[in-house]
Structures are given as C-alpha cells and as structure tokens.
Amino acid sequence: xxxxxxxxxxxxxxxxxxxxxxxxxxxxxxxxxxxxxxxxxxxxxxxxxxxxxxxxxxxxxxxxxxxxxxxxxxxxxxxxxxxxxxxxxxxxxxxxxxxxxxxxxxxxxxxxxxxxxxxxxxxxxxxxxxxxxxxxxxxxxxxxxxxxxxxxxxxxxxxxxxxxxxxxxxxxxxxxxxxxxxxxxxxxxxxxxxxxxxxxxxxxxxxxxxxxxxxxxxxxxxxxxxxxxxxxxxxxxxxxxxxxxxxxxxxxxxxxxxxxxxxxxxxxxxxxxxxxxxxxxxxxxxxxxxxxxxxxxxxxxxxxxxxxxxxxxxxxxxxxxxxxxxxxxxxx
Amino acid sequence: xxxxxxxxxxxxxxxxxxxxxxxxxxxxxxxxxxxxxxxxxxxxxxxxxxxxxxxxxxxxxxxxxxxxxxxxxxxxxxxxxxxxxxxxxxxxxxxxxxxxxxxxxxxxxxxxxxxxxxxxxxxxxxxxxxxxxxxxxxxxxxxxxxxxxxxxxxxxxxxxxxxxxxxxxxxxxxxxxxxxxxxxxxxxxxxxxxxxxxxxxxxxxxxxxxxxxxxxxxxxxxxxxxxxxxxxxxxxxxxxxxxxxxxxxxxxxxxxxxxxxxxxxxxxxxxxxxxxxxxxxxxxxxxxxxxxxxxxxxxxxxxxxxxxxxxxxxxxxxxxxxxxxxxxxxxx
Numbered sequence: 001x002x003x004x005x006x007x008x009x010x011x012x013x014x015x016x017x018x019x020x021x022x023x024x025x026x027x028x029x030x031x032x033x034x035x036x037x038x039x040x041x042x043x044x045x046x047x048x049x050x051x052x053x054x055x056x057x058x059x060x061x062x063x064x065x066x067x068x069x070x071x072x073x074x075x076x077x078x079x080x081x082x083x084x085x086x087x088x089x090x091x092x093x094x095x096x097x098x099x100x101x102x103x104x105x106x107x108x109x110x111x112x113x114x115x116x117x118x119x120x121x122x123x124x125x126x127x128x129x130x131x132x133x134x135x136x137x138x139x140x141x142x143x144x145x146x147x148x149x150x151x152x153x154x155x156x157x158x159x160x161x162x163x164x165x166x167x168x169x170x171x172x173x174x175x176x177x178x179x180x181x182x183x184x185x186x187x188x189x190x191x192x193x194x195x196x197x198x199x200x201x202x203x204x205x206x207x208x209x210x211x212x213x214x215x216x217x218x219x220x221x222x223x224x225x226x227x228x229x230x231x232x233x234x235x236x237x238x239x240x241x242x243x244x245x246x247x248x249x250x251x252x253x254x255x256x257x258x259x260x261x262x263x264x265x266x267x268x269x270x271x272x273x274x275x276x277x278x279x280x281x282x283x284x285x286x287x288x289x290x291x292x293x294x295x296x297x298x299x300x301x302x303x304x305x306x307x308x309x310x311x312x313x314x315x316x317x318x319x320x321x322x323x324x325x326x327x328x329x330x331x332x
Numbered sequence: 333x334x335x336x337x338x339x340x341x342x343x344x345x346x347x348x349x350x351x352x353x354x355x356x357x358x359x360x361x362x363x364x365x366x367x368x369x370x371x372x373x374x375x376x377x378x379x380x381x382x383x384x385x386x387x388x389x390x391x392x393x394x395x396x397x398x399x400x401x402x403x404x405x406x407x408x409x410x411x412x413x414x415x416x417x418x419x420x421x422x423x424x425x426x427x428x429x430x431x432x433x434x435x436x437x438x439x440x441x442x443x444x445x446x447x448x449x450x451x452x453x454x455x456x457x458x459x460x461x462x463x464x465x466x467x468x469x470x471x472x473x474x475x476x477x478x479x480x481x482x483x484x485x486x487x488x489x490x491x492x493x494x495x496x497x498x499x500x501x502x503x504x505x506x507x508x509x510x511x512x513x514x515x516x517x518x519x520x521x522x523x524x525x526x527x528x529x530x531x532x533x534x535x536x537x538x539x540x541x542x543x544x545x546x547x548x549x550x551x552x553x554x555x556x557x558x559x560x561x562x563x564x565x566x567x568x569x570x571x572x573x574x575x576x577x578x579x580x581x582x583x584x585x586x587x588x589x590x591x592x593x594x595x596x597x598x599x600x601x602x603x604x605x606x607x608x609x610x611x612x613x614x615x616x617x618x619x620x621x622x623x624x625x626x627x628x629x630x631x632x633x634x635x636x637x638x639x640x641x642x643x644x645x646x647x648x649x650x651x652x653x654x655x656x657x658x659x660x661x662x663x664x
Contacts, residue, residue, distance in 0.1 A: 152586020159583040162616045176614040251491040254484020282508040284494045
C-alpha cells in the first residue's frame with residue numbers, strides 16, 4: 001500500500017504519521033518540540049526518513065505534507081508570523097525541509113490542514129465545500145471549496161478568528177477590536193473568567209482560582225457542568241460570539257457544513273446551545289441544525305457540527321496535501 | 333457579430349440589451365415595469381424577440397440572461413422572495429420566460445449579475461476573484477471565484493448585506509439585528525437622517541425635510557458636501573459599517589478586489605474616507621487601498637474600489653451569463 005507522510009508541527013508537539021490513500025494511519029511518531037527550530041527540523045526530517053524506511057517493504061512514499069501554525073507565504077514557503085513558534089518568523093521552512101529530504105514537500109497553515117482532514121475523513125466527508133473553525137489558543141479557520149483549500153489572493157484566507165463580533169470590544173493582537181478570537185478561544189475564556197472573578201460576580205471561579213486551578217477551558221467546563229452560573233455565562237457568551245461569526249459566514253458563503261474543532265470544542269455541550277439559538281436568529285433564511293456525527297447533511301439546512309477527528313485532523317489533513325497536488329496535476 | 337441578450341429586471345425599470353462577446357452593447361431597450369407580472373413578462377419577451385429580429389442580419393443570438401431582484405431557487409428557477417417585485421413570490425419566472433421564447437434562459441440574482449458585469453467589463457476586470465457590494469434600497473452582494481458566481485449550497489451565497497456590524501443594533505427584516513444593510517443602504521441613510529432630526533441634533537437636515545426634501549442619499553450627499561455636520565456623520569457611520577463588513581470578508585476570503593456599486597455609491601466621497609480608515613484598522617495584515625479606476629491591483633494589497641459600469645453592471649452581467657454557461661459546457 002502506497003502512502004504519504006503528514007506532519008503536524010505545533011507549539012508543543014510534533015506529530016508525524018504515514019497515511020494510505022484510504023485515510024488509514026499506518027504508523028505514527030510523536031515527539032516534543034524542542035524550541036530551537038533547527039533541531040526541530042532535523043528531528044522531523046530524521047523521523048520522516050526513518051518512517052518511510054520502515055514502510056518501504058509495504059509501499060512507496062508518495063509525498064510529504066506539513067502543517068504549521070502561523071501565516072505562510074505560499075509562493076516562498078516562508079513562515080511570516082507564528083506566535084506559537086517563537087524564532088521561526090521569516091524562516092524558509094519549506095526550503096529547509098526540502099533541502100534535508102531532497103524532495104518536494106507541501107507546506108500548509110495548520111487550520112487549513114485540519115479543515116482538509118475533517119473534509120477528507122471527518123465530519124465534513126460527505127461534502128465538497130466546508131468551513132473548519134478551530135478553537136484553541138486563538139480562533140483559526142480553513143475554508144474548503146470544491147474539495148480544495150481556498151487560499152485567497154496571497155494565502156491569507158480563512159482568518160475567521162478576526163471577524164468582528166463586538167465593534168468596541170476587547171482589543172485584539174491583529175490591531176482590531178472585538179474579534180471573535182477575543183470571546184471564543186481558550187485564551188479568551190481565561191480572560192473572561194479572570195474578569196468575572198475581578199468583578200466579584202463569580203464566587204465559584206474565585207474559589208477554583210484560589211485552589212490553584214488555572215481557569216482553563218477544562219476547569220471552566222467542569223464548573224459549568226456542575227451548574228456554576230458564572231462559568232455557564234462565559235460559555236454562553238463564547239457561543240453567541242461564535243454564532244455571530246458563523247451567521248456572517250453562512251450569509252456570505254452558504255456552505256453546507258461548518259465544523260468546530262480544537263481544544264475548546266470539547267466544551268461543546270456548554271457553548272453549543274447558545275450558539276445554535278443565536279445562529280438561528282441571525283442567519284438569513286436557513287436554520288442551523290446540528291446533525292449527528294458524520295450524517296449526510298440536508299442541503300436545505302446549514303449543518304454546524306463538532307469535529308470528529310480530534311487531534312488527528314491536522315495530521316491526517318497534512319498527509320492529504322500531497323495527494324491533492326497529485327490529483328490536480330493529473331487533471332491538468 | 334454574434335450576441336447575447338441581457339435583461340435587468342428591477343422594481344421600477346426593465347432594461348434589455350444585446351451585447352457582443354467583447355462586451356459591447358449593440359442596442360438597448362428600456363421600459364417601465366408595469367407592476368403586473370404577466371404583463372411585464374409579456375413585454376420583456378416581446379422586446380427580446382424584436383431585438384433579436386432587428387439584429388438578425390448582423391449575427392446570431394447565442395443566449396439570454398436575466399437578472400432579477402430577490403432570492404431565486406436555482407434548480408427550479410422560481411423567485412422565492414422579492415421585496416421589490418410584489419406579487420412575484422413563488423412565481424416560476426424562468427419557466428414562464430422559456431415557455432414564451434421557446435428557448436433556455438439563465439436566471440440570476442441581480443447583485444450576482446452586477447458582480448459578473450463589473451468582473452467582465454468593470455472595476456474588477458483584471459482579476460478572477462472579487463466581491464461586489466451593491467448599495468441600493470438594501471445592501472446586496474455577489475461573489476465571483478475563479479471567474480464564476482459563487483452560489484453556495486442552495487444559491488444563497490452573497491447575502492453580505494446581512495453581515496452583523498452592531499450586535500444590538502437596528503432590527504432587520506431578515507430577523508437579525510444590526511445588519512450592515514441597516515447602516516449603509518439608501519433606506520438606512522434615510523432612517524438615520526430622520527433619527528438625527530428627531531433627536532434635534534441636525535438643524536440642516538430638519539430644514540431640508542421642512543422644505544420638502546426626502547432626505548434621500550442624493551439630498552444628504554449634497555448637504556454633506558456643503559459641510560453639514562449631521563449629514564457628514566451619517567455617511568461616516570455608513571462608511572464604518574461597510575468597513576466592518578469588508579474587513580470580515582477580507583479576513584475570510586482574501587479576495588484581491590472589492591467593488592462598491594449601487595445608487596448610494598455615488599456618495600463615495602462622503603463615506604469612503606471613514607470606510608478606508610476603518611478597514612485599515614480592522615483587516616488582518618493587508619492595507620486597504622483605493623486603486624484608480626480599473627487599475628491592475630497590487631496583489632499584496634486589497635483593493636476597494638467604486639464600480640465603473642454604473643446602472644449597466646447588472647445588464648452587462650446578465651448578458652454575460654449565457655456565455656459562461658457555454659464556456660463551462662465546452663470545457664467539460
């Protein structure tokens with residue numbers, strides 16, 4: 001069985017997998033990210049070569065796809081901005097990998113790779129057009145149109161975390177204010193929790209903070225599940241913010257499926273009800289419905305659904321990248 | 333010279349033109365819209381046949397495209413919702429025209445047709461991907477990707493007038509609140525002017541209203557040009573609202589060109605400065621620049637530019653519709 005190799009390079013973890021053309025993960029390698037970039041690249045390339053070597057008997061390695069966090073210049077393969085990989089700015093990532101491996105690699109933004117993963121093997125596998133929303137340290141996104149990643153004029157498409165949902169809201173690193181990232185990312189949940197504690201309106205959160213909790217999305221989710229009203233309100237606020245973003249996307253693109261993944265999506269039960277209610281009120285004509293995982297969507301409706309691949313979305317999507325390049329070349 | 337026929341059916345005017353493959357208007361017919369739909373369809377079909385007959389000597393009629401205001405079911409060719417054409421709801425427009433003419437016609441939403449017109453012969457003629465914003469009674473939009481209209485799952489894409497710019501803002505007919513249509517359409521300008529008069533903060537507008545002005549965008553623009561502060565603030569508000577919508581589109585789609593047309597775009601000088609300033613602050617990475625009309629955009633920038641075809645955008649775009657269908661069939 002021939003295969004490709006996908007790499008998911010995150011701020012803390014480096015994950016590598018060999019994936020066959022049916023989407024099956026044949027073998028995987030996990031490593032931590034030593035925060036010195038040359039060592040990371042060396043380790044990545046050694047692991048890729050070792051993996052390809054081990055699988056040589058069973059098939060040929062057909063290509064390599066790498067997902068990285070940050071803004072990539074698609075033409076040059078440089079990483080322009082990467083808050084989660086300090087020291088990697090303006091580093092020719094693609095060129096450095098290609099030089100060591102002696103072969104072409106396909107470089108992609110991590111949220112775009114995750115979108116491709118969920119489109120190929122996850123919650124959006126029945127459709128050709130979809131949008132992925134990743135709720136992590138920030139809010140990221142990837143848009144797939146006609147089965148391919150929509151990059152836009154210079155590869156900046158999909159920065160949906162910077163859609164405004166509150167004109168005079170919290171200042172954002174991007175220079176704007178009130179971006180959805182300021183209300184629905186893990187960072188935003190923590191900030192809103194601290195604000196609630198400071199305002200004296202969240203005794204349960206104050207207690208958790210005193211007891212050493214970091215008020216991360218996991219702690220907040222547990223508190224919300226236990227009925228803590230302040231924690232529940234924070235998730236409702238996140239849900240409404242996501243809904244304002246989603247309603248704009250629905251009215252603009254009329255995609256059949258929107259998939260919500262990333263770490264914070266584990267708190268789905270806490271934010272989804274408020275999100276669905278608000279999308280229903282704000283999106284033009286169509287009702288937003290949550291379809292059971294992987295169900296064929298009804299094309300009269302818009303489906304907003306939780307991602308199904310979890311941490312593997314970016315990894316599987318990265319492995320898919322060289323397959324799509326090959327498909328495009330064949331059809332030309 | 334072979335030609336197609338484009339029809340722009342509006343709430344008050346019916347405009348028909350024969351256009352050749354270079355985009356040249358060979359002949360045009362204008363008629364008023366008698367508000368009884370069967371009579372309008374009869375008149376339209378008679379005018380199309382007469383026009384094709386007159387041009388018979390010079391070339392063959394290759395197809396007919398019709399732009400209509402409202403929401404079209406693309407599969408059935410029915411008009412679902414059409415505030416500007418009362419009585420046309422759930423009317424099989426395409427079928428009725430085809431029956432009378434004995435030939436296929438391509439039906440399209442008017443803002444999508446205008447987008448196609450500006451992409452083919454207007455301000456976006458140098459690019460394949462663009463977004464058209466029409467500022468009229470409402471705020472409409474059309475998105476062109478890869479040279480083709482992006483319809484979305486059920487033809488509802490491009491409803492950018494219902495992107496939210498003020499979470500608790502003015503209620504909108506779509507069921508949401510604070511849609512950009514409530515701040516940047518001709519209707520919204522009038523409402524904001526009336527609100528300013530009622531608040532007693534706009535002596536100049538109050539005077540104009542007393543003297544029989546309707547506080548339409550033309551009257552407001554003249555007042556703004558004469559330095560009336562209340563009128564100027566209304567246009568600044570419209571500009572900022574448009575910017576919030578545009579910044580979201582830029583961050584999501586990273587299109588090279590956004591074209592702003594429709595009646596209110598005549599007041600460009602009054603709203604564009606505030607719009608450009610706000611887009612610059614709110615859009616991720618790229619600076620918004622106004623390019624001189626029709627100039628080749630710099631791909632590192634996002635170009636936001638006034639439409640160049642004026643009232644003809646929808647008409648020319650409608651004539652383009654059958655040409656694109658023919659192209660798609662050829663390439664398949």
